Amino acid sequence: MFNEAIPYKIYLEENEMPKAWYNLRADMKNKPAPLLNPATQKPMTKEELRPVFCDALIDQELDDTTAYFPIPEEIRSFYQMYRPSPLVRAYFLEKKLGTPAKIYYKFEGNNTSGSHKLNSAIAQAYYAKQQGLKGVTTETGAGQWGTALSMACSYFDLDCQVYMVKVSYEQKPFRREVMRTYGASVTPSPSMSTEVGRKILEAHPGTTGSLGCAISEAVEMANKQEGYRYVLGSVLNQVMLHQSVIGLETKAALDKYGITPDIIIGCAGGGSNLGGLIAPFMGEKLRGEKDYRFIAVEPASCPSFTRGTFAYDFCDTGAVCPLAKMYTLGSNFIPSANHAGGLRYHGMSPVLSQLYHDGLMEATSVVQTDVFEAAELFARVEGILPAPESSHAIRVAIDEALKCKETGEEKTIVFGLTGTGYFDMFAYEKFHDGKMSDYIPTDEEIAESVSTLPVVNE
Amino acid sequence: MFNEAIPYKIYLEENEMPKAWYNLRADMKNKPAPLLNPATQKPMTKEELRPVFCDALIDQELDDTTAYFPIPEEIRSFYQMYRPSPLVRAYFLEKKLGTPAKIYYKFEGNNTSGSHKLNSAIAQAYYAKQQGLKGVTTETGAGQWGTALSMACSYFDLDCQVYMVKVSYEQKPFRREVMRTYGASVTPSPSMSTEVGRKILEAHPGTTGSLGCAISEAVEMANKQEGYRYVLGSVLNQVMLHQSVIGLETKAALDKYGITPDIIIGCAGGGSNLGGLIAPFMGEKLRGEKDYRFIAVEPASCPSFTRGTFAYDFCDTGAVCPLAKMYTLGSNFIPSANHAGGLRYHGMSPVLSQLYHDGLMEATSVVQTDVFEAAELFARVEGILPAPESSHAIRVAIDEALKCKETGEEKTIVFGLTGTGYFDMFAYEKFHDGKMSDYIPTDEEIAESVSTLPVVNE
Known part of the structure; x- marks a missing residue:
């Protein structure tokens, strides 16, 4: 096969x-x-x-x-413990969906921390x-x-x-x-x-x-x-820089076999995985060498890109950190207690925020029941138990592949499978027992939370 | 490095x-x-x-x-989801131990089931x-x-x-x-x-x-x-057969770089991983082509090889299964409730039992505190969180590597890292909190349990 x-x-x-x-x-003309x-x-x-x-x-x-x-040699030695991570063709998923699309995922869960x-x-x-x-x-x-x-x-x-x-x-x-x-x-x-x-x-x-x-x-x-x-694991520019290793490996693997993706999809909480995955591809787009569609997928319960405001905000609740210009729901925003997994940060990487603001990438949000449906389907056919976070990207990759089924287009879709769900079985249990809620914040809730944004004279 | x-x-x-x-x-002269x-x-x-x-x-x-x-094509397709599994040089562990030994492990935990x-x-x-x-x-x-x-x-x-x-x-x-x-x-x-x-x-x-x-x-x-x-996941001959894929891959990987192991180590509960890992190497030994040391490592709390009897016994407690000739502690044997993880079967693969009986392999037992010490050390330096079962093999691999440190010998040690410990954090917690017990069954307990063996006229 x-x-x-x-x-x-x-x-x-x-x-x-x-x-x-x-x-x-x-390579960005409009710097963050x-x-x-x-x-x-x-x-x-x-x-x-x-x-x-x-x-x-x-x-x-x-x-x-x-x-x-340059990546210091000691870090490269450590990377060798678990890198390069595999870029996997999702043959089994394609077959299950009956899609002409070609789906690849970059799997970052093959280390004990379970993620990128x-x-x-x-x-x-x-x-x-x-x-x-x-x-x-x-x-x-x-x-x-x-x-x-x-x-x-x-x-x-x-x-x-x-x-x-x-x-x-x-x-x-x-x-x-x-x-x-x-x-x-x-x-x-x-x-x-x-x-x-x-x-x-x-x-x-x-x-x-x-x-x-x-x-x-x-x-x-x-x-x-x-x-x-x-130290911080997402949002910051330095983190996007380090995570570029994901995208660089992905691009090298695709280039090796002459594959050009049409769509690149990643889940987005603070943006570390997505920023890393798309980096070299976005670089080509910024330099006018190639074009790609990039899709950020966020939870409907914490929709910074799709329902947030592009403005300066505090990075933390206690207002002890510097202000960052980003898509934000307000630093007091707390996702519903029903929200499973990560992707719960009120803001978004300033780099990605600027790119989104400039129309260089898209964003969409999905509710968690749809996410876990995709997660379970993926687990059953591809054999990897995905983290809830990663499953946001799976959901949209599946949706894009199903669109290809309708149109007959053989698009190449790449998505980031950021991690494994071994520690998320409580959430899977809720899903199996039909107890998962798809609460979406109201416009009023978001307006109230965004009203706390600091006044900044740019 | x-x-x-x-x-x-x-x-x-x-x-x-x-x-x-x-x-x-x-290739066995004395068949099981x-x-x-x-x-x-x-x-x-x-x-x-x-x-x-x-x-x-x-x-x-x-x-x-x-x-x-022959492995049917549909099974080979499925194997491709997670195989070949990597054969990893444990450079970081070697460095930590300061040993001249070269340690390799075959890592079977890279799939969602988390094991071989x-x-x-x-x-x-x-x-x-x-x-x-x-x-x-x-x-x-x-x-x-x-x-x-x-x-x-x-x-x-x-x-x-x-x-x-x-x-x-x-x-x-x-x-x-x-x-x-x-x-x-x-x-x-x-x-x-x-x-x-x-x-x-x-x-x-x-x-x-x-x-x-x-x-x-x-x-x-x-x-x-x-x-x-x-269906049964260990002990049976058919399972040893399927698990030979571990050993065949290991041997192919070593042969590719002209590496000959001196010692091959695996944990042993029912014997599926060990039997699979050693299969092609043991074949060479049986055919007189090469010699290797093979070490089965079992928990001191369930010591079928090292303290059991080689005899026909029931495979199950309810005595509904056929009798198998194997090293056994008696079909009523239950390891202490303190025993963490698997490797708790009263018997042992008839294939491995026969090989052990014929002096073709060694066996040793270890207490679980020593096992978890090895597990934690391994996790910290090699970055993989090992299953308690696999950590039995890690323990003995470390011990053998430390012997090499004393003697200055540059032995090549291969062990099977059968799986990951994500679902064993209760046991790790006990270990961290100093609440792990090293209970070893008394001679009387084993004698009592072995006294239930059926009388068979061979």
């Missing part, structure tokens, strides 16, 4: 693996807006960022002209170690980033302190245990261990937490402790 | 993948003893086995002369489908086999009824949910749905169940339902 000329799974040889990350911003100091409303300087971020990462964060950053997050975690841990730090603090929502970071810190012998959104902490005790296996400490957020946590708990005693709140706590703890810095 | 001439992870090309399973029995009918004590005939097993599988079960069985069990599950489901059956019944202990079989049955649209050892059913709700995702029904065993289950519950109301008991229930249900047969 397979095309003998093209392997079913395309693996790159070790010498074909990327030796540099690609900085998409270098700079981070602003909330007090002065002026662009954050390197000096202002030093208490929070590692020095080398600040350089990467602020540099929008250098196109390639490790690509940036190991880079951030490396630079923290290089700077002689003792440890790092971070937040985690669904737990993928926290797991990835704890693995990376264990590798470089760094202390790792994770603030985990309370609802996830309680629903996913095994995620916590994996982080402990790698030596991390895990605190449910909001907690009484930080000022901002105490403040939030006082105002909202029953809160189940949010990413924005956990970020505030992690940043506070990084500031408080000598030799610590804060 | 890597040897550029040999890839860090050796993947076979698709055209290098095995096209036939290897039947080790064909036949299954006996417990009533007549005569070898089970094909006709007698037909109500229980699929026809094609009976042929494979009883054939000890045909060396190679899928290799045989898909074969058994295929033959059941070929025979026009409606469905199959089976038992599962730690849950890996049940998960694998539910995936395989989903692929061929067969009904799948799983009897899951009660203690696992309760400790691993997520395992159950994965099986449901693939459409299987899961019943905790012993249950009131079978005669044998009711009998066992009456005699031992508080029992947490055992594999032997779940087997009895599954066999009874296969007999009771039109169009159903029973």
Whole structure:
């Protein structure tokens, strides 16, 4: 049943693996807006960022002209543990759908953290170690980033302190245990261990937490402790840079067999996976060399792109972080408690936000029952149990493939399968038991949350 | 840090993948003893086995002369979803240990079932489908086999009824949910749905169940339902045959780079992984072409090889199955409730039992705290979270590598990393919290359990 000329799974040889990350911003005409100091409303300087971020990462964060950053050899060694990740032809899914479309997925779940997050975690841990730090603090929502970071810190012998959104902490005790296996400490957020946590708990005693709140706590703890810095698993420019390894590998694998995709699809929470996957392809589009359709898929319960506002906003609930210009639902936005998995951040990568604003990519939202239907179908035919996050991309890949079935077009669709769902079986159980809700925020709820946006004179 | 001439992870090309399973029995001078009918004590005939097993599988079960069985194309297509599995050089572990030994592991956890069990599950489901059956019944202990079989049955649209050892059913709700995702029904065993289950519950109301008991229930249900047969994930000759794909791939990968292992190590519960991994190497040894050391590693809490008796015994607690000649602790043996994970079967593959009896392989047992220490070390340096079962092999691979450190020998060690530990975080938690017990059965306990062996006149 397979095309003998093209392997079913395309693996790159070790010498074909990327030796540099690609900085998409270098090719953008309209650069993403700079981070602003909330007090002065002026662009954050390197000096202002030093208490929070590692020095080398600040350089990467602020540099929008250098196109390639060499990947240090120690990081490339670590990448070899689990990379290159396979680019898989979804033959079984195509057959099941009866579509003439050719579907490929880049599978990033083949490592213990279970997702693509490790690509940036190991880079951030490396630079923290290089700077002689003792440890790092971070937040985690669904737990993928926290797991990835704890693995990376264990590798470089760094202390790792994770603030985990309370609802996830309680629903996913095994995620916590994996982080402990790698030596991390895990605190449910909001907690009484930080000022901002105490403040939030006082105002909202029953809160189940949010990413924005956990970020505030992690940043506070990084500031408080000598030799610590804060690290973040998505949204930031530096993260998009590290995640470009996904897209670079995907492009190299496709180029090797002369395949040109028509549509590239990724789920979008903060944008790290999508930004990484599309980077080199978007670069070609920006340089006018080729054209592609890019589709960001977000949950209908947290629709930053499709129903948010493009404006400066706080990155966190406690308003301790710089302001970023992005599509946002307001930093107080908390998705319905029924929402399963990650993709629950109120904002979106400034890089992707700018590209979307400029009409260079599309976005769509899907309700979670449809997502889990796609997830289960995919699991049964392709044999991989997908994470809820990744299944947003599966849903839209299937929908696009079904459109091809109607029109008879043989489009080539590539999507990012960011991770596995082993720790999401509570959500699958709800789905099996018909207890999953498809709550969508009302216009009033979004308007109220967006009304908290800071006033910024651009 | 890597040897550029040999890839860090050796993947076979698709055209290098095995096209036939290897039947080790064909090269054995002392064949494993036949299954006996417990009533007549005569070898089970094909006709007698037909109500229980699929026809094609009976042929494979009883054939000890045909060396190679072609792998049907549909099974090879399915194998391509997750095979070839990588043979990984454990550079990071070697470095951590400071050993001159070269360690390789064959990683079978890269599929949603999380273990090697899928290799045989898909074969058994295929033959059941070929025979026009409606469905199959089976038992599962730690849950890996049940998960694998539910995936395989989903692929061929067969009904799948799983009897899951009660203690696992309760400790691993997520395992159950994965099986449901693939459409299987899961019943905790012993249950009131079978005669044998009711009998066992009456005699031992508080029992947490055992594999032997779940087997009895599954066999009874296969007999009771039109169009159903029973399938088993280990112990049987047919399973060893299917699992030979592990060893064949391993050998092809090593041969490709001219590497000859000195020691081959695998964990052993019923023997499916170990039997598969060593098959082609043991074949060379049996034919006098090469020599290798083979080490079976079993839990000290269920030590069939190292403390069992080589004799005919029941394969199940309810004594509804044929008798098999094997190393056994007695069909009533139940490992301590503290024992984590699988490897809890009272007996051992008749093929491996015969080889062990003939001095062709070694066996050793390890306590579980030592196993989890090895597991955590491995997770931290190699980045894969291993299953408790697999970690038995890791433990002994580390011990052998440390011996090399003392002697300065550059031995090549290959071990089977059968699966991932995502569903075993309860056990990891116990380990982290210092609550893991290393209970070892007393001589009296084993003597009592072995005293139930049937009297067979060979």
